[in-house]
Amino acid sequence: MKGIFFAIIGGGCLTLQGVANSHITQGIGTWKTATITQLTGFIVSCIILMLTRDYHLGSLKQVKPLFLTGGALGAIIIFSNVTAIHHIGVTLTVALLLISQLGFTFITDRFGWFEGKKQEVRLSQLIGIGMMVLGVAILQIA
Known part of the structure; x- marks a missing residue:
């Protein structure tokens, strides 16, 4: 908590x-x-x-x-x-920042960068990021 x-x-x-x-x-x-x-x-x-x-x-x-x-x-x-x-406002900046942060996190975990434990990226995680990207696209359209 x-x-x-x-x-x-x-x-x-x-x-x-x-x-x-x-x-x-x-x-x-x-x-x-x-x-x-x-x-x-x-x-x-x-x-x-x-x-x-x-x-x-x-x-x-x-x-x-x-x-x-x-x-x-x-x-x-x-x-x-x-x-x-x-250039793009607070909402889109924060949304893209989160997607970027998660993307780099997956890469860091996958390859064990910075002495981290190597971890497999699961399909559910990729689907989650895909949904976030879709959400940002919807934000742009609306």
């Missing part, structure tokens, strides 16, 4: 962040917006880290450098979402 709760909160925040960033971009530009978003996220994370007193950084040595690229990916995510929202 806790996982479902946080997934819903995360999805809502992702959408609200995209809308907020879209408005910020109109005044200062996309890369400045990505910078501000990453900076404010860093500051809030640092505050939470200090409040929880979980700031032992020695464990960072155990993390492979490849996995430390998440922040860089975050900047690309922000830029891509803001640009997409400007």
Whole structure:
């Protein structure tokens, strides 16, 4: 239940962040917006880290450098979402983002990328993605 709760909160925040960033971009530009978003996220994370007193950084040595690229990916995510929202709107952007995310997830699972366990893609999963694509097509027509 806790996982479902946080997934819903995360999805809502992702959408609200995209809308907020879209408005910020109109005044200062996309890369400045990505910078501000990453900076404010860093500051809030640092505050939470200090409040929880979980700031032992020695464990960072155990993390492979490849996995430390998440922040860089975050900047690309922000830029891509803001640009997409400007061109195709929030609803279609989020719909395509979810389809893309699931598609990349299947590929990552299938080939065991990033040291993940290799998993077979089931027909039901492909049908589910197909239904999502069909739903986006219907959104475009309506």
